[in-house]
Amino acid sequence: MxxxxxxxxxxxxxxxxxxxxxxxxxxxxxxxxxxxxxxxxxxxxxxxxxxxxxxxxxxxxxxxxxxxxxxxxxxxxxRAEREFFLGIKITDRELVGVVTDLRAQVLLTRFHPLSSCKLDAVVDGVAAMVTELLAESKSYKQRTHCLGVTIAGDVDRESGHVRYSPFLHWRDVPLADLLAEKVDLEITVDNDVKAITVAERWFGNGIGADSFALVTLGTGIGCGLVVNGRVVTGSHGVAGEIGHIPVFGDGPLCHCGATGCVEAIASTDAIVDQARTTTGERDLTIDEVITGARMGDEALRRVFARAGVAIGRGLAAMANLVGPERIIVSGEGLDAYDLFAAEIRETFGTQAFGAAAHCELILRPLPFEEWARGAAAIAVQTLFLSATTPGAVWGQPSPTRR
Missing domain, CATH: 1.10.10.10 (Winged helix-like DNA-binding domain superfamily/Winged helix DNA-binding domain)
Structure with a gap:
């Protein structure tokens, strides 16, 4: 090595x-x-x-x-340019990489398609992207020491293991160890939504909030939580999984094995599957489903309405349990927000208990490079973790170090 x-x-x-x-x-x-x-x-x-x-x-x-x-x-x-940081978000189709400064301001962005979701191909792709990003500037090469890598799914940040990634079909993958064989940087691997929550806590709509939730709508439905100023990780590394709250008893089977989960009804793939079943058109895309609903197709509008009810119930359950000051709703799924906004707000208002219904809902777009910025934010976090009390300030476990 x-x-x-x-x-x-x-x-x-x-x-x-x-x-x-x-x-x-x-x-x-x-x-x-x-x-x-x-x-x-x-x-x-x-x-x-x-x-x-x-x-x-x-x-x-x-x-x-x-x-x-x-x-x-x-x-x-x-001094924002005293140190630079790399962030790479892994999806099932591409890698998104950024270079940021200490404030997680994006200085450079790159997109690389993935030819395969196989582990070796992804690890080689990440290594190649690191090389390309650092080659853009002599300063980047000299003053970059930390890399953050994020992925959807169940990730053990402390060990750098991806325990389960539904979109890549990975189980028990020692990703940090494998990357360390090819990348000469300090590496932290974490869940993508938790990483974006860190970025939001420091540099976004979470500033000044003692507690908030970040909910992402898209291929998956994720949620990051900050409570008492700390990102909640959960004792087993799992917390805030709003996508796997069961909200319809007769709902479809979810990839997690349960039925009626928010994600099984309101994720992009779930909406497309329901639209195809409803219309009998097996080749519908999400763009076509959105267009059809906006043009007044009642069957497609009902699909989005049901998704809005599922999301509203999930948000209300989380608000009732945690009581955040605000909920930030983001992700690529916001492209269709107009089709289920009324159902989300009405259901949330009905299901949230008492004053929890007054929780502020904030909508904000999420350009895809923001996912990589979240990965860079956990790299910033890694650099400044207290050596004497790991996690005391950041609300996160110590990163894997080699």
Whole structure:
């Protein structure tokens, strides 16, 4: 095996340093006084934690500004290009890769078709994409040390194992180990929706929310949860699986083995299957189903209406159990949102208990490169995990390290 480089980690050696860094990362520029006020740390603790990060070039002090009575403040800001990160999202058809800076701002995007879902082909494809992305800039090659890889399904982030991926038909695949044989970067493998939730928590609609849920509609239906400021992973690495909440007792069989799951009724593939059965047209595509429904085909409209009821019931069940401040609904399935929006909102309002019905629903598009950005976000997360209390700040287990 090719020797692996030592990761040049930022000097985050304590929970206080991790807290200061994440506060500046997600809320900066911000003064030390404000960092102390927002985190509960003392001013001396903030200064002590920030100093090595400034010396290492991860934080910068901006010009002093007088904020009223007292000494002028020198806000702290992230030096976004101090480190670069790679994120790659694996689908059953293609690889989507990005290079980002410390703020997970996408600097470069690449799409590579996959000729096969076989493990060797995917691993070779990821390695080739890493090489291509790093070759785009000398700075990328010199200042990139971490790679995030995401995939739909049940992933054990700590070991880097893909326990089950329904779309790739993988079971018990040691993906991180296999990639480490070909890629000279520190690798973290995680579920794709959990990764997007991390990105949303730091850089998106999750900023400022102590609890929220991110629900993705598309080929699969996923959900990431943040509770008390932490991404919920579940004791077995499974949490927030809204797609596998049973909502119709007489519903179709789901690939998970249960019946009547949200995903078996409202995923893209499920909608197409129901439309084909309803119309007898075996070659219908999702675009044709959407077009037909918008043109007034009542049979197709009923398919979308049923999907909306299933999604609304799933959202309500999650709101009743968790009580998030807001629910962000995203994914490629939003292309058809107008066809089931009324059913989602009506069902959610009816099924959500009491004040849970007032939970804010936010709709936002999800360009496909955003999935890869989520993978890059977990690479950023990996670099700055506290060495003394893994997971204390990020709400995630430690990554696989080699």
């Amino acid at each position: 090719t020797p692996r480089r030592q990761s040049r980690r930022a000097p985050v050696t304590s929970p206080a340093a991790a807290t200061v860094f994440t506060t500046v990362l997600t809320q900066g520029p911000v003064s030390r006084v404000d960092v102390a006020r927002r985190t509960g740390l003392s001013s001396a603790a903030v200064t002590k934690a920030a100093r090595p990060l400034i010396e290492a070039g991860y934080l910068a002090e901006l010009d002093s500004e007088q904020g009223g009575v007292g000494r002028p403040a020198s806000p702290l800001e992230i």
